[in-house]
Amino acid sequence: MVNLSGAISLIGGFPALAGVDLTVDDGEIVVLRGPNGAGKSTLLRLCAGLAPLNGGSGTILGHDLASRERRRRIRRETGLLAHQTFLYDELTVEDNLRFWAKANRADPSTVEPILDRLDLGGRLRTVKISALSAGQRRRASVAVMVCRRPKIWLLDEPHAGLDQAGRDFIDEIVRHAVRFGATVIIASHDHGRVSNLATRTVHLVGGMVTGAEDGQGEGRSVS
Amino acid sequence: MTDLDLTPRDVPTGGSGSLRNWLIVGALAVVAAFVLFQALTSARVYFLNVDEAVAQRADLGDDTFNMQGTVISEPMSTGEAMVFTMTFGGENAEIRHIGAEPTDLFKVGEQVVAKGHWDGTEFVSNQLLVKHSEEYVEDNPDRLDYELDDNGNPVHSSEPTDGTTSDGSDDAGQ
Amino acid sequence: MTSTSSKATYVVGWAAIVGLALSLLFALVLSPPEVNMGDSVRLLYVHLPTIAVSYLGYGITFLGSVIYLRNQSPFWDLLAGAAAEIGVLFTAFVLVTGAIWGKPTWGTYWEWDPRLTATTVMFIMYLGYLAIRRMDLPQEVRSRRAAVVGIIAIANLIIVRYSVQWWRGLHQGQTLGVDTQLDGLMLFSLFLSVVAFLLLGAWLLIHRFRVAWLERQVEDMRLARALSERRGEAGGAALGGVVS
Amino acid sequence: MFRDAWLMASKDLRIERATRVGTGQILPFGGLVLILFGLAISPVYQVTVAVGVRRPMLAQAAPGLFWITVLLAALLALGRSFAVESTDGNLDALKMAGLDPAGIFLGKSAAVAAQLLALQLVLGIGAFILYGPPLADPVLLLTVVILATLGITAAGTVYAAVASGLRVRDTMVPLLVLPVVAPVLLAATKATEAALFGPLDNGWSWAMLLGVFALLYAGVGMLAFGPIMEES
Numbered sequence: 001m002v003n004l005s006g007a008i009s010l011i012g013g014f015p016a017l018a019g020v021d022l023t024v025d026d027g028e029i030v031v032l033r034g035p036n037g038a039g040k041s042t043l044l045r046l047c048a049g050l051a052p053l054n055g056g057s058g059t060i061l062g063h064d065l066a067s068r069e070r071r072r073r074i075r076r077e078t079g080l081l082a083h084q085t086f087l088y089d090e091l092t093v094e095d096n097l098r099f100w101a102k103a104n105r106a107d108p109s110t111v112e113p114i115l116d117r118l119d120l121g122g123r124l125r126t127v128k129i130s131a132l133s134a135g136q137r138r139r140a141s142v143a144v145m146v147c148r149r150p151k152i153w154l155l156d157e158p159h160a161g162l163d164q165a166g167r168d169f170i171d172e173i174v175r176h177a178v179r180f181g182a183t184v185i186i187a188s189h190d191h192g193r194v195s196n197l198a199t200r201t202v203h204l205v206g207g208m209v210t211g212a213e214d215g216q217g218e219g220r221s222v223s
Numbered sequence: 224m225t226d227l228d229l230t231p232r233d234v235p236t237g238g239s240g241s242l243r244n245w246l247i248v249g250a251l252a253v254v255a256a257f258v259l260f261q262a263l264t265s266a267r268v269y270f271l272n273v274d275e276a277v278a279q280r281a282d283l284g285d286d287t288f289n290m291q292g293t294v295i296s297e298p299m300s301t302g303e304a305m306v307f308t309m310t311f312g313g314e315n316a317e318i319r320h321i322g323a324e325p326t327d328l329f330k331v332g333e334q335v336v337a338k339g340h341w342d343g344t345e346f347v348s349n350q351l352l353v354k355h356s357e358e359y360v361e362d363n364p365d366r367l368d369y370e371l372d373d374n375g376n377p378v379h380s381s382e383p384t385d386g387t388t389s390d391g392s393d394d395a396g397q
Numbered sequence: 398m399t400s401t402s403s404k405a406t407y408v409v410g411w412a413a414i415v416g417l418a419l420s421l422l423f424a425l426v427l428s429p430p431e432v433n434m435g436d437s438v439r440l441l442y443v444h445l446p447t448i449a450v451s452y453l454g455y456g457i458t459f460l461g462s463v464i465y466l467r468n469q470s471p472f473w474d475l476l477a478g479a480a481a482e483i484g485v486l487f488t489a490f491v492l493v494t495g496a497i498w499g500k501p502t503w504g505t506y507w508e509w510d511p512r513l514t515a516t517t518v519m520f521i522m523y524l525g526y527l528a529i530r531r532m533d534l535p536q537e538v539r540s541r542r543a544a545v546v547g548i549i550a551i552a553n554l555i556i557v558r559y560s561v562q563w564w565r566g567l568h569q570g571q572t573l574g575v576d577t578q579l580d581g582l583m584l585f586s587l588f589l590s591v592v593a594f595l596l597l598g599a600w601l602l603i604h605r606f607r608v609a610w611l612e613r614q615v616e617d618m619r620l621a622r623a624l625s626e627r628r629g630e631a632g633g634a635a636l637g638g639v640v641s
Numbered sequence: 642m643f644r645d646a647w648l649m650a651s652k653d654l655r656i657e658r659a660t661r662v663g664t665g666q667i668l669p670f671g672g673l674v675l676i677l678f679g680l681a682i683s684p685v686y687q688v689t690v691a692v693g694v695r696r697p698m699l700a701q702a703a704p705g706l707f708w709i710t711v712l713l714a715a716l717l718a719l720g721r722s723f724a725v726e727s728t729d730g731n732l733d734a735l736k737m738a739g740l741d742p743a744g745i746f747l748g749k750s751a752a753v754a755a756q757l758l759a760l761q762l763v764l765g766i767g768a769f770i771l772y773g774p775p776l777a778d779p780v781l782l783l784t785v786v787i788l789a790t791l792g793i794t795a796a797g798t799v800y801a802a803v804a805s806g807l808r809v810r811d812t813m814v815p816l817l818v819l820p821v822v823a824p825v826l827l828a829a830t831k832a833t834e835a836a837l838f839g840p841l842d843n844g845w846s847w848a849m850l851l852g853v854f855a856l857l858y859a860g861v862g863m864l865a866f867g868p869i870m871e872e873s
Binding site for chain 1 (some may be wrong): 226227228229230231232234
Binding site for chain 3 (some may be wrong): 252270291325327350351352353354357360
């Protein structure tokens, strides 16, 4: 699924990734851990085909990261849940979902059930994103991911700023996605919680992988 | 929420629109070039020639515009105004210029642009600009004369009109 | 490369100096005054060569931009940027010499003539191009956007070049064409000064390009150091991790 | 491509309907500019336009003043159009959705054009009231307004995209867009003069020039938007 060797990625002239070696297999739940500025977010963006590959080599889902044409493909087959919502603040939850569903060429008829299942139906449906709480926004972003049904889920601090119910929701959706055949990479500080999920924990410091350990998560590790 | 289908989706390939874009752009360019040619040949941007200005005299009224032509009469001073005749395309126009003196280049045989308006059959000009041609002729005291071609444009002749001296030094650039 | 000069720039530089000195001699002393313009015709020997250098600069910018978009090579990106700077510099010079020349010949410094207006718009557009190259964006993004504009902006050059043929204006037509109308020594003086100014432009371009190239190398060196520092960070932390 | 364009345009217009930046801020700004021009050029100034016919200078200058006002309003609308995309990483999200860049370009231009046309309807009525020019050829005027708007938005969208980015200064948009649309200002003013005061000059050939400009920049934008949007 993910195969990086010596991957270097520059963000505004700074080597956010300084030579990452990482292999992630189908069905794994890999947790990235490391201090602030270790390069976790950039690694996720690299896997999403957004951050540039400036050195080393890598393939995502078999597509070469060095090719711009292939990177476009990678972007469409992966899903990123980032610090930003990837939603239009000025539009309502429902309008956002409908727009992004169409933009991603997803089946528009799935929007309705997804809103209901993710507790975004009813009153919240017609509320602008800018008026939502942090947890509700995260839910709305996840709802777009659910519409897209990516092959690799890239989650950047998905639990940050959420209450207990919100965190449980994230965990549940991750397990659910893996059960359906997705692969998940999570960047997180919160290791007490995510280590329950992880099939493997990878340590990232200074833009490099410094260690890894297996976890007891419920992924379907094939290796 | 266990009933949500999260099976990874096979993203439709949606052919790269690159070729189609090129085709569209090519078609647009052809259309544009054609229309541009049409538009450019009819757009009057800067001046009217004397013959056009004369033909449109009624329409132009008191409008201020630029008129281009060749000076064919020695300018005469009448008090504050300078009066001379301009020609182009077989039409002549009397110019009464009131305003700053034109440059030294202003003389009989030169093409000039007069900025002003019709006042009856006379053209009242406020500014006279000398339109130098892309011909650069060596200053030779023997030869200061000119001829006009059929359109009333000056022709630098190698033969002085008085016919007394012949001049063969200027053919290099012509 | 640690210096912006080389044997080649020496040769080009000296050739430019000799050429400029010679054209000074021809333009100011040996070539005759013009029958109507008198001595002010001598501005031709500065005005036309500078716009020639400008055209060439913008042409190189266009070419460099096209090639850069194809292969992402920093060489062509930096060359395009350097050439645009030379082009803008010489266009400014053209506008100034044109105004100075316009007063004694036409009778005005400025007139809303198609070529004058188009040249000024072109000047501002390439100023915009240079501004894009200074935008606060990642270097590749900036270069790619600049390249797009460098390609589009060539339309201006074509408009300026043909403005005297497409529209009626005050400006004289093409001076150097198939039916060139310049008397003997004038043509030679003009030819000489065009060559001299092109040499000057080339000399400036090579140096400006090399400065940009060195700057890029400094950036790369800074990057290499940042990379090793970052890896050091990782090594230290990994060691700490093992100990604990 | 056209499907993506429609999607983007309807989304942008939906945002406009929700926020009313156009009607609440850009339109009052345009009206203000029209009034300021009226203050700068006193209504008592007269110019002679034909034998024995004098007209207020303000009426005579109305075409130029109107189009400058539209250009200024267009700068705001274009800036707004890309500000919406650069917040909250939506440009990244558009890329991850795999939308056709040409479609994004067409959609965003169309949305800005629609807003500008609505704006010009109001500003145009305002200009007629404030400046009081005659109207000789309404069909030509309508044609000019549509073609000039398409030209301004097509060229403007290309350059506003070039100037867009989180940390990029707002001053880039006017510097890049204004010189590019200078020919539109010239042609639109000339054609509008013809439409208002009568067929003195060839108004339709100027209108044709506007159409050519719009077509050319539509093509340029469709090709250029891919490289411009590609962030790395």
